[in-house]
Amino acid sequence: MHLDRRAQTLLKALVERYIADGQPVGSRELSKISGLELSPATIRNVMSDLEEMGFVASPHTSAGRIPTPRGYRVFVDQLLTVQEIDESLLQNALGQSPHSSIITGSPQKIIANAAQVLSSLSQFAGVVMSARQESIFKQVEFLRLSEKRILLVVVAPNDEVHNRLLLTDVDYSPSQLVQAANYLNQHFAGQSFEQARMSIHHEMRTLQSDMNRLMCAAVDAGSEAMAEKTEDMVISGERNLLNVSELSSNMTSLRRMFDLFEQKSGLMQLLDVSCNASGVRIFIGGESQLVPMEEMSVVTAPYEVNGKIVGTLGVIGPTRMAYERVIPIVDITAKLLSNALNH
Structure with missing residues (x-):
């Protein structure tokens, strides 16, 4: 919905003041801080229009108004002036300086460091979804344990061995298991389970359906088994959110917030969505179903290795956060993390 310049100026002033002090903003205050030569009565009329359009709301306890998720969305998409961040601070923190040894550390160490940097600079929670690693296998083998119970043995390229128990609908004979293993090893060794899954679904229509089901189950289980040893996500600074009154004001809010960190599945889904887009994305509670709290x-922003997006990082905080500071922190950290991992 189109807002004229006057309404945009007042909405911007309201959001900025509310972010700064967390109190509902009244018409008299807006007349002072907006820079517009308007009477409080005129401002009240504009505020009433903004409330009808769903951009601001009036709490019961005050005559002032606060931004809604829709108001925050207009603010971050159209009205926000992003601050410049001293990139050298982030470079040193991430170990990009020539005198730092962190750049030679393991990828997991660099990723953990990035989460800490996001948290310390934003004063909220920093999160990094670890770089996705393709589940490439060197060899697979099936061992019949008993009727309808099979042990899948997966050998990784570094000779690590992963085991997974398969419970099947069919009692496969030892010769059938050897046949299935030989087929997978002959056609897909050195490839990822994801590539094998696609080929099996598209090219193996001629095989008996029971064997097809066994191999589909094997590639799914093998992919899961190899992924288990990698840390999906690194989170730093969750306790910072206890200092945010909007997020810790009641037990229901606290429970929902820490469920997000404990279960991680919703957060992983959100970060996965972010992987599909370039640049910074902002998910606002009450607007995005991926964020569990209004x-x-x-x-968030994705990061790359060798020109390919492999993960996402971000800052989790209140809707009343200083977006003009947090957005460049996330953006630059993503770029520096990409550089560190490429080295």
Whole structure:
């Protein structure tokens, strides 16, 4: 919905003041801080229009108004002036300086460090979804344990061995298991389970359906088994959110917030969505179903290795966060993390 310049100026002033002090903003205050030569009565009329359009709301306890998720969305998409961040601070923190040894550390160490940098600079929670590793296998083998119970043995390229128990609908004979293993090893060794899955679904229509089901189950289980040893996500600074009154004001909010961190599945889904887009994305609670709380926002950006997006990082905080500071922190950290991992 189109807003004229006057309405945009007042909405911007309201959001900025509310972010700064967390109190509902009244018409008299807006007349002072907006820079517009308007009477409080005129401002009240504009505020009433903004409330009808769903951009601001009036709490019961005050005559002032606060931004809604829709108001925050207009603010971050159209009205926000992003601050410049001293990139050298992030470079040193991430170990990009020539005198730092962190750049030679393991990828997991660099990723953990990035989460800490996001948290310390934003004063909220920093999160990094670890770089996705393709589940490439060197060899697979099936061992019949008993009727309808099979042990899948997967050998990784580094000779690590992963085991997975398969419970099947069919009692496969030892010769059938050897045949299935030989087929997978002959056609897909050195490839990822994801590539094998696609080929099996598209090219193996001629095989008996029971064998097809066994191999589909094997590639699914093998992929899961190899992924288990990698840390999906690194989170730093969750306790910072206890200092945010909107997120910790009642037990229900606290429970929902820490469920997000404990279960991680919803957060992983959100970060997965972010992987599909370039640049910074902002998810505002009450607007995005991926964010479980109306008072919470997540600012994300993808990072790359060798030109390919492999993961996402971000800051989790209140909707009342200083977006003009957090957005460049997330953006630059993503770029520096990409550089560190490429080295």
